[in-house]
Amino acid sequence: MLLPFFDKDEVEAGCDEAGRGCLAGPVYAAAVILPVDFKNELLNDSKKLSEKQRNKLRPIIEQEAIAWAVGKLDPVEIDQYNILWSSFHAMHRAIDELKTIPTSLLIDGNRFLQYEDTPHHCIIQGDGKYLSIAAASVLAKTYRDEYMEKIAEEYPEYSWKKNKGYPTKAHREAIRQHGATRYHRKTFRLLPADESQEVIFRD
Numbered sequence: 001m002l003l004p005f006f007d008k009d010e011v012e013a014g015c016d017e018a019g020r021g022c023l024a025g026p027v028y029a030a031a032v033i034l035p036v037d038f039k040n041e042l043l044n045d046s047k048k049l050s051e052k053q054r055n056k057l058r059p060i061i062e063q064e065a066i067a068w069a070v071g072k073l074d075p076v077e078i079d080q081y082n083i084l085w086s087s088f089h090a091m092h093r094a095i096d097e098l099k100t101i102p103t104s105l106l107i108d109g110n111r112f113l114q115y116e117d118t119p120h121h122c123i124i125q126g127d128g129k130y131l132s133i134a135a136a137s138v139l140a141k142t143y144r145d146e147y148m149e150k151i152a153e154e155y156p157e158y159s160w161k162k163n164k165g166y167p168t169k170a171h172r173e174a175i176r177q178h179g180a181t182r183y184h185r186k187t188f189r190l191l192p193a194d195e196s197q198e199v200i201f202r203d
Contacts, residue, residue, distance in 0.1 A: 002043065002131045006106055006121055008036050013067075013095060013102035014132025017087040018046070018140035022165035023175070024158065024184045025148050026072040027083065029090035030139035033066040033100055034132045045127040046137040051145070058142045061135045068135070069097035070143045079187045088113035094136075108133045155181050175199060 005012055017029040043061075046054055062068060071093025073086040081089070092115055095102070105112075105120035108127045112120050123129060127137040145164055152160035158174045158181070165171070165183075175190050179200035184190060190199045 002134055003129060004034070004038060004131055005036055006123075006130065007104060010104035011066075011100065011102050012104045012106055012132055013098060014106045014108075014126070014130055014134070014136045015091045015094065016046075016108040016127050016133050016137040016140055017090055018137070018144045019165065020083055020087050021167070022185075023167050023171060023188050023190055024075070024160065024165035024181070025144065025151070026074045027078060027086050027090050028070060028072045028140045028144035028147070029087065029094050030068065030070045030136040030143070031091065031094040031098055031102075031105075032061060032068045032132050032135040032139065033098065033102055034061075034135060035064070035066055038064060038131060040131070043131060043134050043138070045125075045134055046141040048128070049138070054138050054142050054145075057135075057138050061138060065135065067098045067100040068139060069094045069099075070139055071095075071097065072144075072147075075183060075185045078185050082187070083185075084111070085113070091115075106130055106133050108137065151183055155183070178202070 013031045013033045015031045019027045071090045073090050078086045107120050107122045110122050110124050126133040148160045148164045159170050163171045179202045
């Protein structure tokens with residue numbers, strides 16, 4: 001069972017990201033402040049949920065949260081700064097948009113870049129331990145998936161509706177055949193390390 005809070009006397013915002021390991025598309029992050037009495041038996045780490053379950057949870061989280069927000073950094077920014085920095089700043093952008101100011105941040109993972117003077121707690125596998133982080137993981141994942149499905153209409157050959165930009169065999173084969181797009185991350189290894197083929201960017 002996921003825990004409702006780290007410290008009930010704080011206004012806690014759970015934060016998580018989605019898309020860090022992808023070859024294409026932005027990295028998304030969400031920040032969510034839940035009521036201390038929030039309960040939902042389905043809510044869990046988004047990776048342990050089906051797409052149908054995540055989409056069912058998203059409006060529940062949005063309606064019942066005290067505050068929530070989503071932020072992202074696009075591939076150009078990811079290439080400029082690096083993916084770790086970008087994932088932290090996607091969280092910062094989400095926190096910036098919260099209608100309620102948190103007094104504490106619960107961060108999924110073992111590292112974070114300090115946000116202003118707000119105390120934070122890094123929690124390894126936090127999306128499977130705390131409701132607010134799990135809620136953030138669901139929002140980050142569903143908003144990113146929605147975006148990838150939209151741009152998949154522009155470039156259907158990369159199967160983004162199915163792989164969401166992750167480095168699947170089919171995705172890499174499409175890069176090999178068609179080159180890379182403006183949505184691909186130029187600083188990522190788009191083809192396997194043992195291949196000498198140079199990636200050509202289409203636009």
